[in-house]
Amino acid sequence: MRTDPSETGGLFIGRRPGTAPVRFRAIPERGTQVRQRVDGSLAAFLLLAMVALSLLCWGPIPLACLWIGSEVDYLTGSVFLGFIIAFFALFPMLFGTLWILRRLDQAWILVRRSGAMARIFGLTALLCAVAFTFWFVVIHGPGSQVFPGRAKS
Numbered sequence: 001m002r003t004d005p006s007e008t009g010g011l012f013i014g015r016r017p018g019t020a021p022v023r024f025r026a027i028p029e030r031g032t033q034v035r036q037r038v039d040g041s042l043a044a045f046l047l048l049a050m051v052a053l054s055l056l057c058w059g060p061i062p063l064a065c066l067w068i069g070s071e072v073d074y075l076t077g078s079v080f081l082g083f084i085i086a087f088f089a090l091f092p093m094l095f096g097t098l099w100i101l102r103r104l105d106q107a108w109i110l111v112r113r114s115g116a117m118a119r120i121f122g123l124t125a126l127l128c129a130v131a132f133t134f135w136f137v138v139i140h141g142p143g144s145q146v147f148p149g150r151a152k153s
Contacts (some may be wrong), residue, residue, distance in 0.1 A: 043111045050104050050120050053097055057121075058128035061097060065090040 031039070069086025073079050105117035 012120065039111055043108065046104055046108045046111065047120075050101060050108070050117060051124065052123040053101050053104070054121050057094055057097055057129070061093045062090065065093060125130060 030036070065086045068089050069082040071082075071084045073082030076082070101117055101121070105115050108116050
């Protein structure tokens with residue numbers, strides 16, 4: 001058997017250690033109906049919490065940081081200080097939310113055996129991008145170039 005790296009051109013050929021298929025001694029028994037309902041409810045709660053936290057990353061958290069910066073600007077009279085405070089408030093809030101999302105994803109993996117955070121985060125990013133584009137183009141309008149007779153508000 002040629003598994004020595006010097007015989008295979010430096011490549012390890014074959015399965016990596018610890019990646020063999022899982023083999024059960026017996027077929028695992030399914031839980032009771034009550035247990036399956038509890039697991040399903042827990043999974044639904046985790047999914048809703050992950051969607052809600054992901055949506056927070058795309059709107060309310062940045063707006064909250066802008067509000068904090070505007071309050072600092074109002075209290076100190078320094079636009080620069082307000083901008084810096086808003087900028088530095090954004091990172092702990094976003095990364096804290098992502099940390100909580102990761103913990104929820106680990107709990108989701110225990111309930112459903114595969115992670116969902118990347119798909120949920122990507123889907124909420126797409127949803128928010130479409131909503132923002134609709135708001136910017138249709139509701140707010142790009143300005144006087146499209147509707148010359150319309151007064152700006």
